[in-house]
Amino acid sequence: MTHQILLAVVTVIIGVGGCIAYFWLSNLVLDKTFPPRGSNAAQNLRRSGRIRPWLFMAPAIFFLGVYLVYPVFASIWLALSQGGEFSGLANFIWLFQDPKFHESLINNILWLLFVPTMATLVGLVAAQLTDSIKWGSIAKAFIFMPMAISFVGAAVIWKFIYEYRAEGLAQIGLLNAMTTSLGFEPTAWLTLPVVNTFFLMIIMVWMQAGFAMVLLSAALRGIPEETVEAAILDGASPWKVFWRIQVPQIYGTIAVVWTTITIMVLKIFDIVFAITNGQWGTQVLANMMYDWSFRAGDFNRGATVAIVIMVAVMPIMVWNIRNARRERD
């Protein structure tokens, strides 16, 4: 154990020290090669000015290149090959005929429709409600808290709520305790097809609503007060003011919240992996990818599923880049 602590400490020192040493030394070498004084000062300054940005960015470009850009191309190759040989679209043809893939696709679409919508809606309502009471910031902290919890921790929390015992035994799961006290029979919720996917989705809504609330609350506070006051003077009800006056002014932020949660949902893995592992009709793409790659050991088929996730993310990627550009211009 002490060995491990030592290893971690040494790595931090080597990693951080190495980074600092790299930046310091490379800049030193550049300044020595092109000294910013003497007869060639102006020319040297121009030259070093051309090189220096790349010194600053080199480690980042290295990491982005190796860990994010290269894998995209490597995955495309893996998806188009089998056993190291080019196999065309064979993997995709297999995938599109696989019933588990159809199940995953339908479930992912359900996740995409339900989770971002519900999380944004709950976040919006929570933002508006908490902003208009005195202890709002405390309330916000509690609603926001699940964001700090891991997906696996949330999975334990909610699996306990959905816990099922046979009829006649004490129900220790909150949900079955409530339904049986209302006179219904205890139900094994997580094995009920379609319904179980919704129970998994609720976990994600629980975790993401706080995120939506924080962003939307900031946006709501940024709305010019005159617009709201004018509407109130005109006799509009609070309900109307909120949905007709305030919400339309924060569409931009709603879109950001929506897309951020959408991206997270497309990659949803841990919750399904920890609770049902894709059984009882709850399979999703990311878990299917994990199953094929690391359980079945078929990297080619795993990569094929990964490509599908990537393609699904593409439109959001393009939209993000266009937005960022527009903002800069």
Place this chain on the structure above:
Amino acid sequence: MDNIAGKRGRLTWALNIAVFLLVLLWTIPTLGLLVSSFRDADQLQASGWWTSLSPSVQSSAARTGPPATQTSGLDGYVLEGNVFGDASGEVVTFGTTPMMPDAFPAGETAPRNGGGTLVVNADGSYRMTSPTPFEAPDLVTGETAGEPLPDRGLRVFITSTEAPDFTTGNYGTVLNADGMAQSFLNTLTVAIPATIIPILVAAYAAYALAWMSFPGRALLVSAVVGLLVVPLQMSLIPLLQLHNAIGLGRGYIGVWLAHTGFGLPLAIYLLRNYMVGLPKEVIESARVDGATEFEIFRKIILPLSLPALAAFGIFQFLWTWNDLLVAKVFLGNSDTQMVMTGRIVELLGSRGNNWELLTAAAFVSMIVPLIVFFSMQKYFVRGLLAGSVKGG
């Protein structure tokens, strides 16, 4: 005016109640986990956590003292003692067969099959009589089936209420026997370097992208925005193959590098957005004074960017601490390397019904993120706003 004021008062009430219900709904799941992790295992199985403060009712089978302790009196042979042994509780009902633990209220005299009587009182004391001497029960199963067990008494079936029993023993069990202490250390080993290294790498790149002019800068910024959403799933297989090919294999170094790579787009994006907003005059006057870019970065930019660095640091720490997938792929599954999330998933499989252990293990993994979250919420929120609102 009174009317409006009254209306407003009611509205405020409704608002407060609505928010209170929302907060309740959002905290109850976690509260259930916390309470359950401190409950006695038997009580947790017998009643819901929301009843944990009231005495719990459970049915159980107790045993009388061994037949050797019997005495003989006027009413035949007698066994006496207390069904709770050293523990305490209150008997509500009892019975002589497992089918009917609630056949007789405490204190009543019940006839036994084959003659004799049984009385169990509320305080747990019992008196069992028999016209013939008590014999030790026979072992029913196993190789020595049929042989008597002289140390074992006869069974008495009771329904009892027990006082709430809270314990920290569950934590002791998961930390030691189930290896959560080792995993805690493993998670820490993963998270700290994986948080610090990307901050450093990103800070330099962000400065270059914000304040240095060079061809291709706009393209690089766009690339970073694009890479923000590249799914992790794309990278896992090729990178694992790469790590294996260059001899890195599975281990801490691989996880640190992977987390650094995956965290960089957000880090660069957040820090660049922040640094762009720093006052231009300060940087330009430093340049005029002859400070090198390296000095400007170290002495001006870095100190001014501390809030953004902190915001990203919290993000990355929570993300690496809570991560399951990257650790599962790039780190081995051996005992010395398994992180807490991986260990909990394993416990969900092997100890699926031991909720007192699962809840304790989950809480062990949550305690650090919750402390970080509540103590640095201000920075966390600021980081969220910087990262998302500007992007839209």
